[in-house]
Amino acid sequence: MEATEVRAIRTQVPARLDRLPWSRFHWRIVIGLGAVWILDGLEVTIVGAIASRMTERGSGIDLTAADIGTAAAIYVAGACLGALIFGQLTDRYGRKKLFMITLMIYVIATVLTALAFAPWYLFLFRFLTGMGIGGEYAAINSAIDELIPARNRGQVDLAINGSYWLGSAIGSVAALALLSTALFPMHVGWRLAFGIGGVLGVAIMLVRRNVPESPRWLFIHGREEEAERIVDQIEAEVRQETGKELAPPGASITIRQRDVIPFREIARVAMQRYPRRAILGLALFIGQAFLYNAVTFDLGTILSGFFGVASGAVPYFMAIFALGNFLGPLLLGRLFDTVGRIPMISGTYFVSAGLTALIAVLFMNGSLTTASFMTLVALTFFFASAGASSAYLTVSEVFPMETRALAISLFFAVGTAIGGITGPALFGQFIHSGNPSLVALGFFIGAAAMALGGVAELAFGVRAEQQSLENIAMPLTAEEAEADPAQQAVLVRAGREAGLSEEGRRQLHERDERIQLRSARRRDWERSGLRRFRPGPGNSFYSPGMAATTGTTSRYAAMADRDRDQEIEDLARAADQQGPVSRDKLEQVVGGRWWGPGRFGAALREAVREGVIKRFSDDKYGPADDNRSS
Template identity: 60%
Template structure:
């Protein structure tokens, strides 16, 4: 690595200059190793916590509204107000911590955001009044939202390009492992023969704290992103880190690694202002911005509405007891996890455009069929669950690809903030509105109102799928620097938006083809 400034000790602050580095190509040419598993376990497991949180609240909504729960709230307040506050907190946290992540690094922030989550969840468990419960649901979401920005950034910058699609999808899909756990946990926690009515639901939140502490211990060993380091004046640290990883991988594999495919020259900088980020994302990459918003709005409405409202549908229309809804939710949660797990590889082989558009369109079409069957009265609790399981098998892969898309199609300096923005705006439009609208429609007890909610979700998914069919970026197997040239690159130009079919193929640089297949 060539650098204009003198090398500094690891403990020194950032030293800004112009460097030529092969770090991106060196990371992308690594074979899968134990080191990568450590990254996946240390960072990806937070989605399990998110799934546990959201599912737990959906399943305990009926119990919290019953006399003796210790809280004077209604089921509609839990699935509507509390759900919307959780999502509002997540949107706010994503924006706040997203900016800090791009400025101060991935590692600092994914430790801080987990600490915020742990504290807020612990205080939710001791709720004694509705205002306390609602306040700490918001703050729990605030921590989780920050996790989205910090962790998706780090994962995509550390995982080799040829594995990035499937790994990102499976990690985001692991949310549903938490959902399965939350569903099964609620069955035990809501069993009044085991725990009193005002204790069981508190224990479900307490378990989230225990799991979070375990993740915190594992996460201490996850390194800073070398890509963030070399841009922000820590080029020597980035080089040392990648060298250590290469030696570890060579020892594990028992042979030398192939030579990296090229270098990139960077004008280092301490931070990026909001103005530059906004101009980059919305002016230079306008079509990619439309794509990101479409994907997030579609999946956010569908998932936040159904996740928070599925238990209410079962109890309202099919007389399923509040203590039994967890069995049904565990089934659809398993289907959700299997989608990214089984389809994830295709996003790296068949390609992003085909897979993103098809998963959105197929899930939307199947949801229309489910709405029609529900309207005819052809479904019971079991068959409705089966229908949702199939719908969400495809929808889950599509929803996970939304996070993958916005984390890889914008320049590195804007990555965390781009994830935060699209998550916040898309989720605010679909994730706050969804639970409020869905709760209002389902509590009426009218079949037609619930059918309408299904059709809104299906329409938004289909619309997003059509947008992806035209605008999705060919990112499979390509290095992040090839997909979107860093703003700090010495060779940075202003090509037309690569997502525009009428423009050039993209800002591909011959020296940055390490991940191309």
């Protein structure tokens, strides 16, 4: 695809968006755009839970276990193709236009799936539903990253990505009611399950109508006047809500419309310049995609066909499955940042491979009960979920900025096409055979795929923990301008200091040094002693169903550090002025509610840890030099 060249312009739009306080506008972004992951988790889980009902006599559709596996494979194929096609279109025609179109495709296709009467009809509309979900990933991630302020972006991304499993849990509970023959006839309940996805999609669409086009996309594509007008409207809304004037925006930037990078260029960069990383990305994606999609879509039919679980009881087990998947990255995520990427990624892949092999052996021997089978499955995916999350994280980290977003789509599509399509299709055939040895073979293949991912991480893994993305993979444009790095650094510094007085330059230097020391202390504190093994999401919590576009992470890391430094300084100043006050009073004085979800608490804890302010009791804080007792 070719992009139309436009003139270079100078704009403050990014700085104006990033300095906005948290407001109802940002909650609309989170709800209108981020809710798609809840919808995705609900969609995948509810279909897995109702799958066994669709194979029963009287369901209104003549399907076999093999057909269920084929439908799952076709859904994944649609998601892969949707990510590739709509990823390109999103970059060309805009975020809003595409995230409305992809959601509309999803809504129409999933509602029409509810009317399925034959396997071919189900396959067709499952494919179109998958295309809609796959297209959502590219459009939504881009819009969220470009509209959420820099200081909140990481936390918001983590929370949204984790909501995939919230949707999964909701889907399991909803399936209980839909599969109850006391409430709905056998041929109605599973149809309503698909219809619910469509209804929720319409509700999300109504919220999305009020989400504007990304101003960043607009000014990059030559529509700077429209971008400025949208930002003016957002600022007016925020001023009215907060009742305060906004802080001055930061520095302006000069931009020129960027070309759309075709997939063949991404593949060339990946294979010629980073062949080891390309192998790593494919191995991680194929391994997790095979195991994940095979088990997620076919778990219900395994339980019904081999353990005699009634179709109406399957959702209980799907809820257990979802819980294991949610807790894995939530509790292990911090270790990817403290213990390190290579040991944790390879470890989660190897452990899940070993547990999958154990399931295969016990399944083949007939040694498993329903309870022991589900216990092992939940434990396996506790580790596999963290490993699958790290596959998306790895690909987002190890390639240059210019290729990152589409590289994720490419690896997602290729890896998922190889592993995610063959997994459900193969498992479905094995389950349909009724032969436990063949099902065990499917688990052995899944274990081997995960083990190969672990081997690839040991051989080609990158020590990316707590590293700038530019240090991991230098941007292509930066390499072109690297003739004199020292001169580039001087120019950057001169640009920042232009127009400042001598006192202003001194304060800028002091702030930079303070931020560097504060960031270093935070990293050392997090990685010291047994603290490095604390559970928590860290920076590695990604949804296994999601092609996360995290290309903006390092670009805004320094801005986030500056914001945190300013928040801590504001807390120290308020404590000095107010004396010992309650936490609520301190938050009111500094305007902490406008910092964003969780930021006030995090800044307060760090200020206390550094000794900038003093904690007198559970709910009282004051200046660090105040010696009164609690």
